[in-house]
Amino acid sequence: MTNDNVLLAIDKLNVHYRQFQALYDVSVKIKKGSIVSIIGSNGAGKSTLLNTILGINRPTSGSVTFMDQRIDGLPTNRIAAKGLSMSPEGSRVFPNLTVKENLLMGAYIPQARKNKEAMLEKAYDLFPVLKEKSKQEANYLSGGQRQMLAIARAIMAGPKILFCDEISLGLAPVVIKDIYKKIQEINDEGITIVLIEQDVKRSLKYSDYSYVILKGNIVMEGKSSELPVEEVTDAYFGENKYAIY
Ligand SMILES: Nc1ncnc2c1ncn2[C@@H]1O[C@H](COP(=O)(O)OP(=O)(O)OP(=O)(O)O)[C@@H](O)[C@H]1O
Ligand SMILES: [Mg+2]
Structure with missing residues (x-):
């Protein structure tokens, strides 16, 4: 190598x-x-x-x-x-924020903040169910959906x-x-x-x-x-x- x-x-x-x-x-x-x-x-x-x-x-x-x-x-x-970005153990997301709010939290680093609308579209393309549930609190997602949200949120930083x-x-x-x-x-x-x-x-x-x-x-x-x-x-x-x- x-x-x-x-x-x-x-x-x-x-x-x-x-x-x-x-x-x-x-x-x-x-x-x-x-x-x-x-x-x-x-x-x-x-x-x-x-x-x-x-x-x-x-x-x-x-x-x-x-x-x-x-x-x-x-x-x-x-x-x-x-x-460098991580989807943390236990698919930890912010339970009382909506799916969209959770995703936007992932775009907190300066270079991601500028592109957050485009990143959001990318996240929704990858996991269409998150678009469907975008206004719902993360609390109400199934375990699999919560894991998808944790991964999508990590991607929002453009790692x-x-x-x-x-x-x-x-x-x-x-x-x-x-x-x-x-x-x-x-x-x-x-x-x-x-x-x-x-x-x-x-x-x-x-x-x-x-x-x-x-x-x-x-x-x-x-x-x-x-x-x-x-x-x-x-x-x-x-x-x-x-x-x-
Ligand atoms: N904050 C901490 N204080 C003291 N010991 C810790 C702490 N975090 C982890 N450990 C210890 O360090 C070792 C490694 O823990 P770690 O969480 O890295 O394991 P892991 O491989 O991720 O396990 P799991 O699959 O259960 O998540 C364990 O013996 C654990 O008890
Ligand atoms: Mg562990």
């Missing part, structure tokens, strides 16, 4: 919550235009990694480089303004890279399929995607490259099409394959 192709490089990242170490020397490279998945079970450190990239957590050591510039240590709004934290959680298989199709459409428009997933098969199916994270360590990585599901599953569970966490 030449450096030109690397959009985001995470190098030897260590993250602590007080005394507890959540990430150990985590190194990840995200190629421009690709879909990369980070696979891991509950508590593996997936959200910690995303939150550290986005400046919500501070690393103890290591670096995050986006388009050849260090971004670790920058405030979250500066990082967002560079083109170069979109982080999706467990977008399939609690949704019916048919809805998950639909949402992943949209993710591919978003990627086709040139937006690099990072998927956080617990489902091994789904992660491998929808990504170009995968990393497996276990207790804060990257324990496996490779091209998704070349990683055997069995081996990834073993790596995902570590030695205590049948232990209950």
